[in-house]
Amino acid sequence: MNTLLIAEHNNQNLSESTVKSATAAAQMGGELHVLVAGAGCAGVADEAAKLDGVAKVLLADDAQYEKHLAEPMSALVVGLADGYATIATPASTNGKNFMPRIAALLDCSQISDVTAVLDANTFERPIYAGNAIQTVRVSEAKKAVTIRPTAFAAAALTGSAGVDAIGASDNPGVSEFVSEELTKSDRPELTGAKVVVSGGRGMQSGENFPMLEKIADKLGAAVGASRAAVDAGFVPNDYQVGQTGKVVAPELYIAVGISGAIQHLAGMKDSKVIVAINKDEEAPIFQVADYGLVADLFTAVPELEEELGKVGL
Amino acid sequence: MKILVPVKRVVDYNVKIRVKPDQTGVDLANVKMSMNPFCEIAIEEAVRLQEAGTATEVVVVSVGPTQAQETIRTALAMGADRGILVQTDDEMEPLGLAKILKGVVEEEKPDMVILGKQAIDGDNNQTGQMLAALLGWSQGTFASEISLDGDSLNVTREIDGGLQTIKLAMPAIVTADLRLNEPRYASLPNIMKAKKKPIDEKTVADYSADAAPRLEIVKVTEPPVREAGIVVESVNELVDKLKNEAGVI
Ligand SMILES: Cc1cc2nc3c(=O)[nH]c(=O)nc-3n(C[C@H](O)[C@H](O)[C@H](O)COP(=O)(O)OP(=O)(O)OC[C@H]3O[C@@H](n4cnc5c(N)ncnc54)[C@H](O)[C@@H]3O)c2cc1C
Ligand SMILES: Nc1ncnc2c1ncn2[C@@H]1O[C@H](COP(=O)(O)O)[C@@H](O)[C@H]1O
Numbered sequence: 001m002n003t004l005l006i007a008e009h010n011n012q013n014l015s016e017s018t019v020k021s022a023t024a025a026a027q028m029g030g031e032l033h034v035l036v037a038g039a040g041c042a043g044v045a046d047e048a049a050k051l052d053g054v055a056k057v058l059l060a061d062d063a064q065y066e067k068h069l070a071e072p073m074s075a076l077v078v079g080l081a082d083g084y085a086t087i088a089t090p091a092s093t094n095g096k097n098f099m100p101r102i103a104a105l106l107d108c109s110q111i112s113d114v115t116a117v118l119d120a121n122t123f124e125r126p127i128y129a130g131n132a133i134q135t136v137r138v139s140e141a142k143k144a145v146t147i148r149p150t151a152f153a154a155a156a157l158t159g160s161a162g163v164d165a166i167g168a169s170d171n172p173g174v175s176e177f178v179s180e181e182l183t184k185s186d187r188p189e190l191t192g193a194k195v196v197v198s199g200g201r202g203m204q205s206g207e208n209f210p211m212l213e214k215i216a217d218k219l220g221a222a223v224g225a226s227r228a229a230v231d232a233g234f235v236p237n238d239y240q241v242g243q244t245g246k247v248v249a250p251e252l253y254i255a256v257g258i259s260g261a262i263q264h265l266a267g268m269k270d271s272k273v274i275v276a277i278n279k280d281e282e283a284p285i286f287q288v289a290d291y292g293l294v295a296d297l298f299t300a301v302p303e304l305e306e307e308l309g310k311v312g313l
Numbered sequence: 314m315k316i317l318v319p320v321k322r323v324v325d326y327n328v329k330i331r332v333k334p335d336q337t338g339v340d341l342a343n344v345k346m347s348m349n350p351f352c353e354i355a356i357e358e359a360v361r362l363q364e365a366g367t368a369t370e371v372v373v374v375s376v377g378p379t380q381a382q383e384t385i386r387t388a389l390a391m392g393a394d395r396g397i398l399v400q401t402d403d404e405m406e407p408l409g410l411a412k413i414l415k416g417v418v419e420e421e422k423p424d425m426v427i428l429g430k431q432a433i434d435g436d437n438n439q440t441g442q443m444l445a446a447l448l449g450w451s452q453g454t455f456a457s458e459i460s461l462d463g464d465s466l467n468v469t470r471e472i473d474g475g476l477q478t479i480k481l482a483m484p485a486i487v488t489a490d491l492r493l494n495e496p497r498y499a500s501l502p503n504i505m506k507a508k509k510k511p512i513d514e515k516t517v518a519d520y521s522a523d524a525a526p527r528l529e530i531v532k533v534t535e536p537p538v539r540e541a542g543i544v545v546e547s548v549n550e551l552v553d554k555l556k557n558e559a560g561v562i
Contacts, residue, residue, distance in 0.1 A: 067477070067479075069479065070442065070445075070452050070454070071451060071452070074446065092473050093455060093470075093471070093472040093473045094472070094473070096438050096454070096455075097442065097452070097454045097455070098442075099442075100407065100438070100439035100440075100441075100442035100443045100446070101442045101443065101445060101446040101452065102446075103408065103439070103443065103446075104408060104411060104442070104443035104444075104446035104447050105446045107408075108408075109406060109407075109408055109527050109528055110407065110408075110437075110439050110443075111528075112436065112437050112438055112439060113436065122531065126436065126536065127339075127434065127435055127436055127533070128324070128330045128339060128433070128434055128436070129433065129436070130536055131329070131330050131332075131536065132330065132332045132339055132533050132534070132535065132536065133533070133534050133535070133536050134530060134532075134533050135530070135531040135532045135533070135534070136528050136529065136530055136531065137528070137529040137531050138527070138528055138529075139529065140527060172449075173482075174450070174451035174481060174482040175451045175452070175479055175480070175481050175482070176479060176480040176481075177477070177479055178467065178478040178479055178480050179477075179478045180472075180474070180475065180476065180477040180478065181475050181476045181477075182474040182475040183474060183475040191473075195561070195562075219562060227491065230491075230492075231491065231492070236475055236476075237457065237471045237475070237476065237490075237491075237492060238471070238472070238473055238474055238475050240491075243433065243436065244351075244430070244431060244433075244490075244491065246473070251561045252555070252559075252561040252562065262329065263326070269539065272561065273555070273559045273561050274539075274542070275551065275555070281544075286542075286544070287539075287541075288539050288542075289542050290539075290542035290543070290559065291542055291543060291544075291545050291551055291554055291555070291559075292542060292543070292544045292545065293544070293545050293547075293548065293551055294544060295548075300548055303548040304548050304551070304552070307548050307549055307551075307552040308552060308562070310552075311552060311556055311562070313562065
């Protein structure tokens, strides 16, 4: 029995999270098919066809799928579900939204946020904000899985699968897209960035975030934040890193004015190198930091900008 | 309009949990339990709709052990009108739970169900969406703002790229994200009043739902620990280490 990976994309480009999730999905048994549902997204299907290990791409190109609303997406996927033992998607806000709806319609269980595939039916996933790892086995005919992309390497783009256009299904018609307010940024996307610079409550106000942005620009980094910084309105909600925000695992994570609550650590402790800048030497963030600097951020961050300049950045 | 709010009793978010040495799960003995924080936000939203005159009744339901009564009482002290405890000592999976909640919805006939987006113990983030599927209702997950607009509900959602607003046909399922509101603390008089509010006791069998577990938990283990790092004395040293030791810049 095969695996269906539902691609995450913006109708123009396949997301990096899908490229990583393909690596996980390829370990889930049978042929790997990718579903690209969207509007005007044929180019995305062509990209998906290059993913290593993919046998076939299904393209559902219809206005109702443009925003990946849960109701039409699940109607579509339920109609395709025969022949698939596993239906998977990245654990993005889209996937988290539609996947449990698909699972319930198919009367199957969902395994959320999978970080390791032990065999086609056995998975690891974090629980309690990553303070425990659960190994779970599903022995039923069907299952839904959301994949934590940061736990997997990107699939190679050496494949050449065929693309089959498929028809749309009936829209349940109970939901409608109204508008969106997307955060504009020229910096890399937070979950895929090689370097992330995050600020917390210690930043004191949104006006001080440009300090971090200057560092981010030197390092080609994305900017993130703690929940406290988002709640205080310093930065938009989609900056939040943590148990209930985004999970990141960059090469370098720099936490500035962040105490290191378990809910924050849950979103960044798998980073390769962690730097913490905090004036309180007792702050829990120092327990996970590879390099800790006990200092006032308002002097340390401008100094960091200068020192990075000195090494040619 | 009637609103149903399912709430879960979970390990308090401040507790540092411990994995049991025999790897069968997490040690819950003598651990502080509280209402799941996202459920508090859900209750708060329902109570505000009632205070605004939009909702006429707020019913809270919890599926869990007898002690989940305390969680229900907390919700009643925040302003919910009455509670339902579906008593079970079994660990629930989201699908089974959604089936029970579907039974509660069919009995109570609410116009809206507000849940938390995620329970912070299992971190599943599934129940609301599954309940919406089973009922054939629309869903507005990760809500940071909701507003009624005639017969429909506008929901602003926290999504990866920012915020998205959708319009839903009623009845609808909403799941609460962090920015939906800031839950109140129950006042002492309201805590006293809550003691007199009714809590119905039910069992899983009352809803003839197939809620038996379907997943096998093979084991629960500690996450890998990070090796202790070092404290650097200056920014200059930090940059040097990042460049020449870690090689990440
Ligand atoms: C249900 C739930 C979900 C949550 N989800 C998340 C989540 O996803 N992500 C998340 O981040 N949090 C989350 N939290 C919140 C979490 O518990 C913490 O409250 C939050 O992470 C704290 O943010 P902070 O470290 O910025 O603020 P604080 O804990 O207030 O820390 C600020 C730090 O800044 C330092 N500081 C202050 N001034 C300076 C200065 N001038 N120079 C240097 N250092 C300074 C202080 O020493 C302190 O350590 C969640 C909480 C709950 C209940
Ligand atoms: N045992 C339970 N009883 C009542 N509601 C629950 C229970 N478990 C989860 N929920 C609801 O479902 C939401 C999401 O939980 P989950 O899908 O487990 O992450 C919670 O915030 C609650 O609103």
